[in-house]
Amino acid sequence: DTWRYAFEEAITDVQGVYATKFKEVVEEKTDHEIQLFPFGTLGESADIMEQAQAGILQFVNQSPGFTGALIPEAQVFFVPYLLPTDQEHLARFYKESKAINEDFEELYAEQGLELLSMYPEGEVAMTTKEPVKACEDLNEVKFRVMTNPLLVESYKAFGATPTPLPWGEVYGGLQTNIIQGQENPTFFLYSTKIYEVTDHITYAGHNVFTTALMANQDFYNGLSEEEQQVIEEAADVAYDHIVTYQKDLADQELAKIKEAKPEMTVTILTEEERECFKAAASEVEEKFIEMTGDSGKAILEQMKADLEATATE
Ligand code: 6CS
Incomplete structure (x- = not known):
């Protein structure tokens, strides 16, 4: 059969590199073929999710930034400063976390989705038209966020005017x-040329971009056990590949931005400058619990425990 797999980025971006590896393993080990659909070929992120739920697509890669509108608990990834920026810690966390591999699997299943893997795409940076040194600088800034309510709350707490798009x-x-700022991981700022339309990059360490690969659950359940095993294996191989692939990626892509646009300013906020962002984090955490109740609270606690358990090898 030909299996259709859509994702939210270009084929040369992180999600595309992951998908290419996944396809390679599945095609090597089965008679099936995987057809890849990069961003734009089947619509926006919300469109490919609908297609996957309807079974028109067998696989979809969508970030919790969008899935959070469907599965409120997935918004936990937008509690600022919850995730560390250390890549090795993150690599262990997504792989071993009970919250991700058991709790979220159940929540995605309720939406007809088999969660195959969650993986990181790097620390997000804010890019803006005016410099950002503190929360005050976000005052009156219409800041684009992905379409989930908690991310809106985050940027409200940071002092900006959040604009989901x-x-x-x-x-x-x-x-x-129409907007004067947005956030994304460094590689994406380069590949999508966002540096052309913003002038300042700011790292506050407040978040890491998380994304997820899912399969339509009816499709997945209809496969043989061997086929399911190959899919799990392909997701594992692609995970290891993407972790290695990203080791120096952000630095390399930042250098390319500086070369393409030497006047771009790059600021890593100091601990002191981060204070107001950190203070906003507890407010956002409370909002998350308000929005998701006991279920969200339990998953947040589990994630914290998993993060602690994977902090050192
Ligand atoms: O900001 C976004 O909407 C996009 N950012 C990334 C890194 N991947 C896909 C997503 O659609």
């Missing part, structure tokens, strides 16, 4: 000044 509207929105 699908990805396809971000470049144009910055160009026409």
